[in-house]
Amino acid sequence: MPKQKTHKGAAKRLKVTGSGKIQRRNAWRGHNRHKKSARRWRRVAGTSTLTGANAKRAGRLLGR
Secondary structure, three states: OOOOOOOHHHHHHHEEEOOOOOEEEOOOOOHHHHHHHHHHOOOOOOEEEOOOOOOHHHHOOOOO
């Protein structure tokens, strides 16, 4: 049986933590930072953790 290849598009966007959770980058962080208030910028943290079926699917794409 051949090995499963890592989906390179997913590998560039998702990160696996030391405990095995999968993290993703939040939306609204890409550009135009200065038009967003400091309060809004703080509320939208840099990363979130995938859960449930999303985490399972992402794990498969990453070859886990």
